[in-house]
Amino acid sequence: MSVLANKNTRVLIQGITGTQASFHVKRSIESGTNIVAGISPRHGGEEHLGIPVFDTIREAQRQFSFDASVLFVPANGVKSAVREAIEAEIPLIISIAQGVPVHDMLEIKSMLNASKTLMIGPNTPGLITPEEARLGIFPENIHKKGNIGIISRSSTLTYEAVLETKAAGLGQSTVIGLGDDMIVGSDFRVMLNLFMQDEDTKAVVLIGKADNAYEILAAKYYASLSNKKPVIAFVAGEALPYHNYNMGYASDIITHGRITVSDKKRIMREAGMTVVDNMGQIHQILQELQL
Numbered sequence: 001m002s003v004l005a006n007k008n009t010r011v012l013i014q015g016i017t018g019t020q021a022s023f024h025v026k027r028s029i030e031s032g033t034n035i036v037a038g039i040s041p042r043h044g045g046e047e048h049l050g051i052p053v054f055d056t057i058r059e060a061q062r063q064f065s066f067d068a069s070v071l072f073v074p075a076n077g078v079k080s081a082v083r084e085a086i087e088a089e090i091p092l093i094i095s096i097a098q099g100v101p102v103h104d105m106l107e108i109k110s111m112l113n114a115s116k117t118l119m120i121g122p123n124t125p126g127l128i129t130p131e132e133a134r135l136g137i138f139p140e141n142i143h144k145k146g147n148i149g150i151i152s153r154s155s156t157l158t159y160e161a162v163l164e165t166k167a168a169g170l171g172q173s174t175v176i177g178l179g180d181d182m183i184v185g186s187d188f189r190v191m192l193n194l195f196m197q198d199e200d201t202k203a204v205v206l207i208g209k210a211d212n213a214y215e216i217l218a219a220k221y222y223a224s225l226s227n228k229k230p231v232i233a234f235v236a237g238e239a240l241p242y243h244n245y246n247m248g249y250a251s252d253i254i255t256h257g258r259i260t261v262s263d264k265k266r267i268m269r270e271a272g273m274t275v276v277d278n279m280g281q282i283h284q285i286l287q288e289l290q291l
Helices: 019-030 057-061 075-087 102-113 155-167 188-197 214-224 250-255 261-270 279-289
Strands: 011-014 035-039 051-054 068-071 092-095 118-120 126-129 133-136 145-152 172-177 203-208 231-235
Touching: 011 019, 011 057, 011 075, 019 035, 019 133, 035 057, 051 057, 057 075, 068 075, 068 133, 075 092, 075 102, 102 118, 145 155, 145 188, 155 172, 155 203, 155 279, 172 188, 188 203, 188 214, 203 214, 203 279, 214 231, 214 261, 231 261, 231 279
Parallel strands: 011 035, 011 068, 035 051, 068 092, 092 118, 145 172, 145 203, 203 231
Antiparallel strands: 126 133, 126 172
16 A cells, blocks of 8 residues: 555646656656646646646636645745645645745645645655655656655655665655755654554654754654554764754754754654664664564
8 A cells, every 4th residue: 555645646736837847747647647637827728748737726626636736836936836725625735846935834834734735845856656656756766666664854865765675675655755945844743644554564764854853753753652663763964063053953943952863863762763873774674674
């Protein structure tokens, strides 16, 4: 099985006629993703890559229903695109753009909290369920269908985590990039909950970063679970000199540098996660689990 997206997920593309969207949508279609329509103002009534295009989501919903929307829109257009998708009650939004203004993200978070919509991103490679659905920009050729869930706050390290599962002779159930920006639509707790409930996911690889406090929230959530699957965690940025100067990260500002990456790792270990000190250890731990 998978979480959030599979071969039956009906996908909408907002900004489908753009250059980057065209490149990645073509790859997603070739990967078997069920893309049913696209949105591009002033292109309504046309077809692009064999996909019908509409001016607005409401117009598209007169003919189709959607389970997810992938946003290929520039950073300054994300807020309005997210608002349109939320008002259309689309359950899942994935925003690829990097550098969405912080003020816009605060407004987006408020909109999300008042809705039933889940958002992944911004600044994310998206989500992929190998051989079923590619929602974003993942290099689909490195993935293999399997039973390891991956959640990551680092786009680049997400790919390395995928390669680590392959080095262990395993594949992935679903891979999710939460997003690299300081404020993102969702956090580890939501995704951990989904993977814990997925009967075919046997273990989870979690990749964290130095910024923000997402890893601590994840550890507290994981510690609260009575029935839990193995979680292998890595937190990037341990060498950052937190105590020497202000990095400007949210967690650094809030805690005045008192919570370092080493502290995060300790808290995650205390919660029951297996925390590795380098990415190359992940495949070794996976092999030891004998999944």
